[in-house]
Amino acid sequence: MKLNIALLAGDGIGPEVIEQAVKVSDAIAQKFGHEITWKPALTGAAAIDAVGEPYPDATHEVCKNADAVLFGAIGHPKYDNDPSAPVRPEQGLLKMRKALGLFANVRPTFTFPSLLDKSPLKRERIEGTDLVFLRELTGGIYFGEKGRKDNGDTAFDNCVYTRAEVQRLAKKGFELAMTRSKKLCCVDKANVLETSRLWRETVQAMEKDYPEVEVSYEFVDAVAMRLVQWPNSYDVLITENLFGDILTDEASVISGSMGLMPSASMGAEVSLFEPIHGSYPQATGLNIANPMATVLSAAMMFENFGLMEEGKAMRDAVNKALEAGVVTEDLADGGKAYGTKEVGDWLAANV
Amino acid sequence: MKLNIALLAGDGIGPEVIEQAVKVSDAIAQKFGHEITWKPALTGAAAIDAVGEPYPDATHEVCKNADAVLFGAIGHPKYDNDPSAPVRPEQGLLKMRKALGLFANVRPTFTFPSLLDKSPLKRERIEGTDLVFLRELTGGIYFGEKGRKDNGDTAFDNCVYTRAEVQRLAKKGFELAMTRSKKLCCVDKANVLETSRLWRETVQAMEKDYPEVEVSYEFVDAVAMRLVQWPNSYDVLITENLFGDILTDEASVISGSMGLMPSASMGAEVSLFEPIHGSYPQATGLNIANPMATVLSAAMMFENFGLMEEGKAMRDAVNKALEAGVVTEDLADGGKAYGTKEVGDWLAANV
Ligand SMILES: CC(C)[C@H](C(=O)O)[C@@H](O)C(=O)O
Ligand SMILES: CC(C)[C@H](C(=O)O)[C@@H](O)C(=O)O
Numbered sequence: 212m213k214l215n216i217a218l219l220a221g222d223g224i225g226p227e228v229i230e231q232a233v234k235v236s237d238a239i240a241q242k243f244g245h246e247i248t249w250k251p252a253l254t255g256a257a258a259i260d261a262v263g264e265p266y267p268d269a270t271h272e273v274c275k276n277a278d279a280v281l282f283g284a285i286g287h288p289k290y291d292n293d294p295s296a297p298v299r300p301e302q303g304l305l306k307m308r309k310a311l312g313l314f315a316n317v318r319p320t321f322t323f324p325s326l327l328d329k330s331p332l333k334r335e336r337i338e339g340t341d342l343v344f345l346r347e348l349t350g351g352i353y354f355g356e357k358g359r360k361d362n363g364d365t366a367f368d369n370c371v372y373t374r375a376e377v378q379r380l381a382k383k384g385f386e387l388a389m390t391r392s393k394k395l396c397c398v399d400k401a402n403v404l405e406t407s408r409l410w411r412e413t414v415q416a417m418e419k420d421y422p423e424v425e426v427s428y429e430f431v432d433a434v435a436m437r438l439v440q441w442p443n444s445y446d447v448l449i450t451e452n453l454f455g456d457i458l459t460d461e462a463s464v465i466s467g468s469m470g471l472m473p474s475a476s477m478g479a480e481v482s483l484f485e486p487i488h489g490s491y492p493q494a495t496g497l498n499i500a501n502p503m504a505t506v507l508s509a510a511m512m513f514e515n516f517g518l519m520e521e522g523k524a525m526r527d528a529v530n531k532a533l534e535a536g537v538v539t540e541d542l543a544d545g546g547k548a549y550g551t552k553e554v555g556d557w558l559a560a561n562v
Numbered sequence: 563m564k565l566n567i568a569l570l571a572g573d574g575i576g577p578e579v580i581e582q583a584v585k586v587s588d589a590i591a592q593k594f595g596h597e598i599t600w601k602p603a604l605t606g607a608a609a610i611d612a613v614g615e616p617y618p619d620a621t622h623e624v625c626k627n628a629d630a631v632l633f634g635a636i637g638h639p640k641y642d643n644d645p646s647a648p649v650r651p652e653q654g655l656l657k658m659r660k661a662l663g664l665f666a667n668v669r670p671t672f673t674f675p676s677l678l679d680k681s682p683l684k685r686e687r688i689e690g691t692d693l694v695f696l697r698e699l700t701g702g703i704y705f706g707e708k709g710r711k712d713n714g715d716t717a718f719d720n721c722v723y724t725r726a727e728v729q730r731l732a733k734k735g736f737e738l739a740m741t742r743s744k745k746l747c748c749v750d751k752a753n754v755l756e757t758s759r760l761w762r763e764t765v766q767a768m769e770k771d772y773p774e775v776e777v778s779y780e781f782v783d784a785v786a787m788r789l790v791q792w793p794n795s796y797d798v799l800i801t802e803n804l805f806g807d808i809l810t811d812e813a814s815v816i817s818g819s820m821g822l823m824p825s826a827s828m829g830a831e832v833s834l835f836e837p838i839h840g841s842y843p844q845a846t847g848l849n850i851a852n853p854m855a856t857v858l859s860a861a862m863m864f865e866n867f868g869l870m871e872e873g874k875a876m877r878d879a880v881n882k883a884l885e886a887g888v889v890t891e892d893l894a895d896g897g898k899a900y901g902t903k904e905v906g907d908w909l910a911a912n913v
Contacts, residue, residue: 301753331791336682352703352721357756364725366760370703374715400804402652405708409717435812439790440682453751457808460783464790 212245212516217277219270221255222300223490224500224551225283231502231555232281232509235528238559239513239521250277254307255285255300255490265303271310274481279512280311282485283505288492308348313476313483314376315383316346317511318459320442322466325533326542330467332439337465342445343387344462346455347372347380348476351406353452372406372451377413383477384449385421394446395426398434398454410451431458438462463487470501470541471529473508475515482515484508498550501539503529506558528562563867565591565598568628570621572606573651574841575851575902576634582853582906583632583860586879589910590864590872601628605658606636606651606841616654622661625832630863631662633836634856639843659699664827664834665727666734667697668862669810671793673817676884677893681818683790688816693796694738695813697806698723698731699827702757704803723757723802728764734828735800736772745797747778749785749805761802782809789813814838821852821892822880824859826866833866835859849901852890854880857909879913 218233220226233249240247252270259265265285274280285300307313321341322330330337355369381397388395397414399407411428418426429437431454437444438458442465450458463469469488476483486504494500506525514522532538537557540548549557569584571577584600591598603621610616616636625631636651658664672692673681681688706720732748739746748765750758762779769777780788782805788795789809793816801809814820820839827834837855845851857876865873883889888908891899900908 299753305754331684331687332682333684353754355718359756359760361724363760366723366756367706368721368755368757370719370721372717373712400807402650403656403704404719405710405717406719409710409714432807432811435786435808436815439812439815454808456751456783457786457805461786461790461812464787 212518214240214245214247214516215276215278216247216249216512217274217280218249218251219254219274219280219282220251220257221283221285221490222257222287223284223492223495225255225285225490227496227498227500227551228486228502228505229281229283231551231558232505234555234559235506235525235562236509238562239524242524242562243518243521245518245521254303256287256290258303259298259300264298265300266306266310271307274307274311277481279481279515280483281509281512282483284486284488284490286490286492305353308476309354311481311483312349312478314347314349315380315477316344316348316455316459317475317477318344318346318462318472318487320344320462320466320472321468323468323471323530323533326468326471328467330465332442332465336440337442337467340442340466342442342462343391343447344455344459345380345384345387345447345449346459347376347451348455350376351452370404370406370453372409374409374413377410378417381414381417381449384447385417385424388424388447389421392446393424395424396434396445396448397426397428398431398448398450398458399428400431400454401428402430406451414449434458435461438465471503471507473504473511475508475511484512498552499540499548500551501541502551502555503532524562528558531561532557563596563869565596565867566627566629567598567600567863568625568631569600569602570605570625570631570633571602572634572636572841573608573638574635574843574846576606576636576841578847578849578851578902579837579853579856580632580634582902582909583856585906585910586857586876586913587860589913590875593875593913594869594872596872605654607638607641609654610649610651615649616651617657617661622658625658625662628832630832630866631834632860632863633834635837635839635841637841637843656704659827660705662832662834663700663829665698665700666731666828667695667699667806667810668826668828669695669697669813669823669838671695671813671817671823672819674819674822674881674884677819677822679818681816683793683816687791688793688818691793691817693793693813694742694798695806695810696731696735696738696798696800697810698727698802699806701727702803721755721757721804723760725760725764728761729768732765732768732800735798736768736775739775739798740772743797744775745778746775747780747785747796747799749780749782749799749801749809751782751805752779753781757802765800785809786812789816822854822858824855824862826859826862835863849903850891850899851902852892853902853906854883875913876909879909882912883908
C-alpha cells in the first residue's frame, strides 16, 4: 500500500515521540511491503512562533490531502496563564477538528497486566478494564455561539446539536459495540438538558437497527462515579463533546497506563491519530518521554486502513518491550530507564 | 434558640433517614436548651402523587418562612425511563433551588479512618483527603434558555453567567478557604468557554481582597483526573453548576464514605441541608438505610446557625458509633448490622 501521512509533531515532547512512531512505522512498512510518504507540517505553539497561527492554511492543505494525520501534542507554558489570549495553541486544535470534520474521538482505556499496580485504584477494581469512549468532537458547546453582553458582565455559550450529528456519532458507537462485547452506554444529562434529550431519543430510535446491542442510558454524573467504582462494567460509551472531554480524561488515569493510551479522531474523509498525553513541556529535549502511546496511535492508524496484522505487530512489540523492561523512566520503577530514542529503536528492531 | 425547620422527607429512604436526623436533632436541642419546631412539607414523587407537582406552592411557603430546610432525597424509579416526561421529581429540585435562591452547594469530601478501606482508591491515595466543593447551583446551562428548532431536529441549551453570580459564589469560596488551609482552586474550561473566561477573570480580580489565599486555576478535565490521582492535594474548589454536578459526584465515591457525606445549599435567606446519597428506592421501608449522612447534614445546619458545639456533638456521636460498630449493613462488613432506627436511637442517646 502507498500511504501518504501528514506528520504534525507539534510542541514539547511532540517531535521526539513522533520521531519514534515514524521509525517504528517505517520498520513495519518495510516488513510488510508498504510505502509511506511523511508530510511534515506546522501546528501548535511551533506554528504560532513560525507563522503567527496555530493551524495554518498550509498545514490544512497537507492534512486534507493526506490519507491520515499522525499528531504529537500541542501546548506551551507561555500560553498557560492567559486563557483569553487572542492566539492560543488550543484554538488550532479546535480549528483543525472542525476543518477536517473529525467528528468522532475514539478513546480506549485498557490495562497492561504489568502496569496494573500503577493505577490509583485497587487492583480488583481496575483488572479487566477495557472500554472505549466515542466522544463527539465537532459540535456542542465547543462550537456554539459564544460571547458577552452588558458591557462584558454577562457571558454566554450556546450548546447546539442536530439529530444528524447524533446519528453519525451513535452509528459509529453501535458499529464498534458490534465488534466488541455488544454493550453500548449513552451518557447524557437528559434530566436537565434539551440537547441530551435529543441525544437520548435519537439513540433510542436507532436501537431497533442493532437488535444485538444492549443499550443503557446513564447520566453523566453517575458515569463519573461508576468509572471510578467499576470501570470494568463498561464497554463502549458514546457522549457529547464536553462530557467526553471530562470523562475521557477521568478514564485515562484509572488504568495506571495513561502514558500508553492512544487515540483516534475519525472524519468522513481523513482521520487523525495521537497519544492522549500532552506536550509535557518540562521533558522537552531530554530524551525521557515515553513514545509508546504514539506508537500505539500509529498502530490504530494502520488498523484503520484495514492493515490489522501491521497494527498487531506494533502492539506486540510494545507488549514485548514492557515485558523485557525496555521502558522510559516513567515506567522504570527504580530499574533501568531507557531513553525515548532507545525505546523507539528497540521497537523498530522488534516489530 | 428557637428554630423553625422545614422538613422535606421526599421519596424512597428519605422519610426513614429524616426521622433519625429529627430524633438526634431533638436530643441535641434538649441537651443544649433549644426549641425546634419541625414543619413537614411534600416534595418529589410523593408530592406529584399527592398534588400533581414535585415542589408545590404550599411547600415553598413552608420553606421560605423557615430558618432552614432539612431535606431527605427525591426520585422514584417510575420516572426513570422517560427523562422528557412533563412532570418529574428532579424538576421540583431545580424549581426549589431557584425559588429559594440556593446559589451555593457545599459538598465536602472527607475520610473516616475506619472506612478508608472501602475506597476504590489505594489507601495512600485517599488518606488525608479533606476537600470541599462549592458548586454554583442556580445558574449556568441548567437554567439558560433551552428548546428545539427545525421541527425538533435541532436542540439547544444556553449557558449564561453574570459577573455578579460568579462573585457571589467566589466570595463564599474565599471565605471558606480562609477558615481552612487557605487554598482555593477555580475549576473552569477557560480555554474553550466564554462563561469560563468570565469566571476566571472575576476570580482573578478578587484575589487582591484575600491576599492570604493561594488561588489556582485548573481546567475541568484536569481536575477530573487529579481528583482520582491526588485528591488530598485539594482544599476548597469553586465551580459552575454543570462541572460541579459531575465533579462532586466523582469526588463523592473516592472517599469510600459516600453513604456518610452531607451537603448544604446556601441561599441569601434560607439554606437547605441534605445527604448526598439518593432516594435508594430498593431499600425503602426495610430499615436498612444509613441515616448518618442525614445526621451529619443536620450537624451542618446547626453549625450554620453558629451552634458549633451542637454540630460537633452530633459529629462526635457519629464517630463514636462508627468506632463502636453501631452501623447499618452497608458498613457492617460481615459484622452485626443495626437497623436505620436503631442507629438513630443510639446516636440520639449518645449526643
Ligand atoms: C485543549 C482542549 C481545547 C482540548 C478539548 O477540550 O477538547 C483537550 O482538553 C482535549 O481533550 O483534546
Ligand atoms: C437530579 C439532578 C437534576 C441533580 C442535578 O443535576 O443538579 C442531581 O444530579 C444533583 O446533583 O443534585
